[in-house]
Amino acid sequence: MKQFEESVYRLIVETSTNLPADVRRAVNRGRAAEDAATRAGLALSTIAQNIEMAEQEVSPICQDTGMPTFVVHTPVGANQIEMKKSIYQAVIRATRDGKLRPNSVDSLTGSNSGDNLGPGTPVIHFEQWEEDDIDLRLILKGGGCENKNIQYSLPAELEGLGKAGRDLDGIRKCILHAVYQAQGQGCSAGFIGVGIGGDRTTGYELAKQQLFRHAEDINPHPDLQKLEEYVMETANQLGIGTMGFGGEVTLLGCKIGAMNRLPASFFVSVAYNCWAFRRQGALIDPVTGDIRSWLYESGSHVAMNAETEAAPAAPAEAPEKGREVVLQTPISEEQVRSLRVGDVVIIRGEMHTGRDALHKHLMDHDAPLDLNGAVIYHCGPVMLKDDEGWHVKAAGPTTSSREEPYQGHILKKFGIRAVIGKGGMGANTLQALQEHGAVYLNAIGGAAQYYAECIQRVNGVDFMEFGIPEAMWHLQVDGFAAIVTMDSHGNSLHADVSRDSKAKLEMFKEPVFA
Structure with missing residues (x-):
């Protein structure tokens, strides 16, 4: 495992500076659906330019590199204590090299540790599995979109939607309300992960886990597949648009998972993620610590342009850019x-x-x-x-x-x-x-x-x-x-x-x- 720390460092750099291919294609589909002459169109054009600049400069896509959250699946017998030490050292190095912003702040004093280490930071989830490789994944989710996460306890009365009951339609209303309440403040157009059930803690964990899914996958549960498709179609009719400027594209992806719950509780948890959807993963050799393969297709070969399979929409009453x-x-x-x-x-x-x-x-x-x-x-x-x-x-x-x-x-x-x-x-x-x-x-x-x-x-x-x-x-x-x-x-x-x-x-x- 001599190379494990170096592999973690490479994962941090790749996640921070280079959006994967599925995310880039989602952004391109958004650009194709938006009128380039509007404020939202200008914003999406700037976003596309920024994505390519970050890759070329090997610099952070967004200055808020968030709370580094690692999910690690290890073979039985792997030394998780030593792996955690290596992750810490890689985080320190990435912070020193400007790939991560120092974001670990003492909650009582406000003091910044300066190296992204401190009680609870970074977040590392270990889980054993009966496979030979180490599966190491990282998500960098900034504070702006983290602040727009929301959790509902059903039944509930929702602004604009009325009563949401303990059923699939109540869940539908919660998700639409979650997009509405964000109002572009989470750097829309964004992605959402939804967790149905669990308790308050595991519901949010399930919601964030959905963000590790491939942006172009299909939910194996037929009801959740229909709900994901419905949300993608409907949320983009709300007119919130990129950065909340108004427009055709508010949501770029929606992934939903479900788990069992207590009879007395029915939580719907929504993890909102900005367009800078920074997550990557690698399969790692448990003997050498070397990266064997990346888990998400590299975005390097996906040009940031509006040429996609989607036909450009014709926005109604699209606001023109000002002087x-x-x-x-x-x-x-x-x-x-x-x-x-x-x-x-x-x-x-x-x-x-x-x-x-x-x-x-x-x-x-x-x-x-x-x-x-x-x-x-x-x-x-x-x-x-x-x-x-x-x-x-x-x-x-x-x-x-x-x-x-x-x-x-x-x-x-x-x-x-x-x-x-x-x-x-x-x-x-x-x-x-x-x-x-x-x-x-x-x-x-x-x-x-x-x-x-x-x-x-x-x-x-x-x-x-x-x-x-x-x-x-x-x-x-x-x-x-x-x-x-x-x-x-x-x-x-x-x-x-x-x-x-x-x-x-x-x-x-x-x-x-x-």
């Missing part, structure tokens, strides 16, 4: 007031990253530099340092809704004119944008290589004590593109899509499965 506006920082109130929802903004100059720790800090403290006219980017980048200084290896947006309790106050306190993130923000922020004269810009979630390419240099950093993802990085950018989804005139694309998708959700109230 393109170049903004040099610092930005004036007059410039911001001229922007409208749908405009594409190209930013040049300096911007500053800021996530949960920084927003909380700025509520009661001064900023380390003048933020009047500034741009705050909700981003936790992957960073590497050498003799020449810090370099950005991946820098896509994080989910903005977590900053809703702080954002409006911070905008007005410091004179910030633009906020960049993904998924939109709420009523308090929208009101602050109106009162202060600021704008919310939605970047393409997961497009970490696309945006890293726009960063010319790192001008500096503050609050490194918060850890690399939460520190305030000062970045010099050029050609950084994002879409206005909340403007200074009270308009919110996110609120519009949420309202419209709820109306469409109500169309599926009536029973489908007897």
Whole structure:
């Protein structure tokens, strides 16, 4: 087993940087179904470009490499203790090399371990089997989509769908509601794994296990096969679309499994995964530790284009892309007031990253530099340092809704004119944008290589004590593109899509499965 640690390292790199072929084909089918002239079409085009950039650069597809979760099937007699040690060492090395972002945070102190190790991280599930090889699988599921996981206890009353009972039709309603409540915040178009039954813990485990299935397989259970097909057809009629911009493609895959349950409990658990569906596996020689074969077809030979068997759809009333506006920082109130929802903004100059720790800090403290006219980017980048200084290896947006309790106050306190993130923000922020004269810009979630390419240099950093993802990085950018989804005139694309998708959700109230 001398080569086992190296094999684990290779698995981490492959999973983080190269989407497998089945996922790429699903993205291509999505592109073929979407009008390229819409906001969703632009987003899917950027996603496709980012996938190829990550492979070429051998850099993370998305900056949020999530909670590394390993599932290991071992022959009887294998030394799982030594295997766990090797996995730890491979995780440390991958973090040091910028293939994983340091994501292990102490839940009580907020301190980042810096190497992705700590109580409970990474997650490793061992199971013996009566086979000769080691089956080692890894999924990297980011926090944005992890936060959109949801569990239902039936019977339940569901918004837009009414009563969901303890039957196949109740399960159907839960799954549709799960897609609706995500509203693109999990970086749609996405994939979902569904677990029916079990207890609260095993239900979620079963849901996540479904994400290891091949995206193009067929469920052997006829009822679940029909349900998967129904969900794929129906969820894409909700109009949520890529990044929640509206459109034809909301879901790229749905896999459902079932297990027995207690008479008193009926759980439906949904694990939501973003379009950056990073999972891979390998069969490993139990004697040498070498990789014998990959478990998912490599995506290297699948070009990211829209040429698929699916015929392009003709979207009804597809929103056209807005005008393109170049903004040099610092930005004036007059410039911001001229922007409208749908405009594409190209930013040049300096911007500053800021996530949960920084927003909380700025509520009661001064900023380390003048933020009047500034741009705050909700981003936790992957960073590497050498003799020449810090370099950005991946820098896509994080989910903005977590900053809703702080954002409006911070905008007005410091004179910030633009906020960049993904998924939109709420009523308090929208009101602050109106009162202060600021704008919310939605970047393409997961497009970490696309945006890293726009960063010319790192001008500096503050609050490194918060850890690399939460520190305030000062970045010099050029050609950084994002879409206005909340403007200074009270308009919110996110609120519009949420309202419209709820109306469409109500169309599926009536029973489908007897």
